[in-house]
Amino acid sequence: MTNQRVLLASRPVGMPTESDFRIVSGDLETMAAGDVLVQVLYLSVDPYMRGRMSDAKSYAEPVPVGGLMVGGTVGRVFRSNSPQFKEGDIVEGYLGWQSLALASAKNLRLVDPSIAPISTALGILGMPGLTAYFGLLDICKPKAGETVVVSGAAGAVGSYAGQIAKILGCKVVGIAGSDDKVKLLTDEFGFDAAYNYKTVTNHYAKLKSLCPNGIDCYFDNVGGAITDAVLGWMNTFARIAICGQISQYNNTQLELAPRPFTQILVKQARVEGFIVTRYFERFEEGRAQMAQWLKEGKLRYRETIVEGIENAPKAFISMLQGGNTGKMLVKVSD
Numbered sequence: 145m146t147n148q149r150v151l152l153a154s155r156p157v158g159m160p161t162e163s164d165f166r167i168v169s170g171d172l173e174t175m176a177a178g179d180v181l182v183q184v185l186y187l188s189v190d191p192y193m194r195g196r197m198s199d200a201k202s203y204a205e206p207v208p209v210g211g212l213m214v215g216g217t218v219g220r221v222f223r224s225n226s227p228q229f230k231e232g233d234i235v236e237g238y239l240g241w242q243s244l245a246l247a248s249a250k251n252l253r254l255v256d257p258s259i260a261p262i263s264t265a266l267g268i269l270g271m272p273g274l275t276a277y278f279g280l281l282d283i284c285k286p287k288a289g290e291t292v293v294v295s296g297a298a299g300a301v302g303s304y305a306g307q308i309a310k311i312l313g314c315k316v317v318g319i320a321g322s323d324d325k326v327k328l329l330t331d332e333f334g335f336d337a338a339y340n341y342k343t344v345t346n347h348y349a350k351l352k353s354l355c356p357n358g359i360d361c362y363f364d365n366v367g368g369a370i371t372d373a374v375l376g377w378m379n380t381f382a383r384i385a386i387c388g389q390i391s392q393y394n395n396t397q398l399e400l401a402p403r404p405f406t407q408i409l410v411k412q413a414r415v416e417g418f419i420v421t422r423y424f425e426r427f428e429e430g431r432a433q434m435a436q437w438l439k440e441g442k443l444r445y446r447e448t449i450v451e452g453i454e455n456a457p458k459a460f461i462s463m464l465q466g467g468n469t470g471k472m473l474v475k476v477s478d
C-alpha cells in the first residue's frame with residue numbers, strides 16, 4: 145500500500161514556507177505482532193510543531209531534517225495484529241503527517257464516535273481541550289466573579305479556555321486577530337467582551353476599559369506586547385498561565401521588552417508556564433468533564449478544515465498566520 149508522507153525538508157528561518165516541507169510516497173513496512181495499520185482521517189496542525197522544526201533546545205526532540213513531521217491524528221483501523229483493536233475502530237495516535245501508519249497498539253487510544261464527531265479527538269476532546277482545561281483550572285484557578293483575560297482567544301485552546309471560565313462564573317475578555325473573530329467570541333462563545341489586537345495600538349488602555357475591576361487571571365497564548373500590557377493591569381494575587389507565546393515563535397531575534405518582575409512583585413502575582421503532558425495521568429478526568437460540558441451545550445467549538453494531506457504545509461502556515469477559527473485540521477481521507 146502507498147503511504148503519502150510529509151517530511152521536514154529544511155529548518156525554517158522566520159515564518160515557515162512550503163519549501164520547508166517535502167511530500168513523498170512510499171511503501172509501508174511489514175506489520176509485526178501487536179501492530180495496527182491505521183488509515184489517517186484527520187491530522188492536527190499545531191503551533192508547537194514550529195518548535196519541532198527548529199533545533200533549538202526545547203522540552204522535546206526536534207524533527208530531523210528529512211524526518212517525518214510529528215503530529216496527532218485520528219484514523220480508522222484498517223488491519224489489526226492486536227487483540228486490543230479491530231478493523232473499523234476509530235483511534236487517536238501521535239502518528240505524524242502521513243496518510244497510513246503502522247502503530248503499536250499501546251500507542252493508540254480508542255475514540256468513541258457516539259460522543260462527538262471524531263475530529264474533536266484532536267480539538268476540544270483532545271490535546272488542545274485538555275490544555276485549556278488543566279491550564280485554566282490548575283494554574284489560573286479562577287473564582288466566580290473574577291476577571292479572566294484570554295489571548296489567542298478565537299483559536300482552539302483559547303476558545304475553550306474562555307468558555308470554561310464562563311462556566312465557572314467569571315467575567316471573560318478575549319483578544320483575537322480579526323473583527324469576525326471578536327464577534328464570534330461575544331456572540332457565539334459567550335465572552336463578555338473581546339477586542340481585535342490588530343486594530344488597537346494601546347492594549348493597556350483597551351484592557352483598562354474592558355476590565356474596570358482589573359485582571360485576576362490571564363491565560364496567555366501569545367506573549368509579546370499584549371502580555372506586557374496585561375501584566376500592567378493585574379490585580380493583587382493575579383494568576384497567569386503561560387500556555388503559549390505564538391507571537392514569538394517565528395522571531396529571528398529576541399524582542400526587547402519591559403522587565404515585568406517589579407509588577408509581579410508588587411502585585412504578588414504568580415506566573416507559571418506549563419506543558420499539558422504534565423497532566424497525562426489526569427487526561428481521562430479532563431476529557432470526561434469536557435465531554436460532559438459539550439453534551440450539556442455549555443461548550444461550543446469551531447473547526448477550520450483543509451482538505452488533502454498535500455495541503456498540510458499550507459494549513460500549518462495559515463494557522464500560524466491566523467487563517468483558522470477554532471481548531472485547524474487537515475482532512476486526509478473520508
Ligand code: NAP
Nearest residue numbers: 191299300301320321365366388389390391418419420466
Ligand atoms: P490556535 O490558537 O488555534 O492557532 C494559532 C493562533 O495564533 C492563530 O489562529 C492566530 O490567531 C494566533 N496568532 C498567530 N500569530 C499571532 C501573533 N503574533 N499575536 C497574537 N496571536 C497570534 O492554536 P492552538 O493550538 O489553540 O494554540 C494556542 C497557543 O497555545 C499556542 O501558543 C500554542 O503554542 C499553545 N499551546 C500550548 C500547549 C501547552 O502544553 N502549553 C498545548 C497546546 C497549545 P489570530 O487571528 O487571533 O492572530
